[in-house]
Amino acid sequence: MRVYDSHTHLNDDAFYDDVPKWLQKAADLGVVEMNIVGSNKKLNDRALKLAEQYHQLHAIVGWHPEDAKNYDQAAEDELVTNLQNPLVVGLGEIGLDYHWDTSPRDVQRKVFARQLEIAADLHVPVSIHCRDAFADAYPLLKAAHVGDFGGVMHSFNGDPEWLNKFLDLGMEISYSGVASFKNxxxxxxxxxxxxxxxxxxxxxxxxxxxxxxxGEQNQPAYSRFVVMAVAKWKEIDPVEVAKTTYANAQRLFPVKNS
Structure with missing residues (x-):
């Protein structure tokens, strides 16, 4: 079984100083391809460096809603430049976070909308972070015609009603370890x-x-257990889940020719 972890953070301090160890742990459980997702200048730069070093890692760069207050013209110029890099497969993670509220909500919405415009202009897929903010994120995604350039609701934790709204926009849905939580x-x-x-x-x-x-620190290897949880709820073979989600990730985030 080969698994594609479509959203992980080996660029985080928890992993960055010993990436080969975490890649080996992942490979041991069949996790052989990953998207390394940024959220600010530091993590975007690290995502790019990891994609340069390891063929199985792909960079996604963008400005997270928690960092939206630091988004300025210099940040945008660098983002647009990075999105031309063939090692970059998407723009993210971007969106709205009304749980932590570390950036003012009006600033979050403005920066989110602007990054969606960039994605549309450059025709790159987006990875969407949305926490306690579906009602505000949905109309922005709809107005941007996200289905034209592609997007995924990362770590989706909504109910079927919201699921269908985002599917109707032409989006993909990504599940994290939450899918395995009993409650x-x-x-x-x-x-x-x-x-x-x-x-x-x-x-x-x-x-x-x-x-x-x-109770443990998460790691990319554990995406295998997300596959198992999805297979359990869908009552299908985990191998089928792994194979199809791998293909879906490659379709949404195609690797460019360098």
């Missing part, structure tokens, strides 16, 4: 109703560790 009933229902050809798996490591490793 995440709405997510379980959403997994069941997500068409397999629109579904991705991820770890969002070092966060959201799946069962049976809850």
């Amino acid at each position: 995440a009933k709405e997510v379980h229902e959403s997994v069941k109703q997500t068409p397999l050809d629109h579904l991705l798996v991820e770890t969002d490591a070092p966060y959201l560790t799946p069962e049976p490793h809850r």
Whole structure:
């Protein structure tokens, strides 16, 4: 079984000083390809460096809503330049976060909308972070015609009603370790109703560790357990989940010719 972790953070301090160790742990569990996702200048730069060093790692760069307050013209210019790099497969993670509110909400919305414009102009797919903000994120994604350039709701934790709204926009849905949590009933229902050809798996490591490793630091290897959780709720073979989500990730985030 070969697994594609579509959203992880080996650029995080928890991993960055010993990436080969974490790649080996991942390979031991069949996790052989990953998207390394940025959120600010430091993490974007690290994502690019890792993609330069390891053929199985692909960079996604962007400005996270928590860092939206630091987004300025210099940041945008660098972002646009980085998006031309063939090692970069997408723009993200971008969106809205009304849980932590580390950036003012009006600033978050402005920076989110601007990055969607850039994605549309350059025709690159987007990775969307949305926490406690579906009602505001949805109209921005709809107005941007996200289906024209592609996007994924990263670590989706909504109910089937929201699931169908985002699917109707032409988006993909990615599930993290939350899908394995015993009490995440709405997510379980959403997994069941997500068409397999629109579904991705991820770890969002070092966060959201799946069962049976809850309480430990998450790592890319554990995307295998997300595959197992998805297979459980959809009542299908984990090998089929792994194979299809791998193909879905490659389709949404195609590697460019250098």
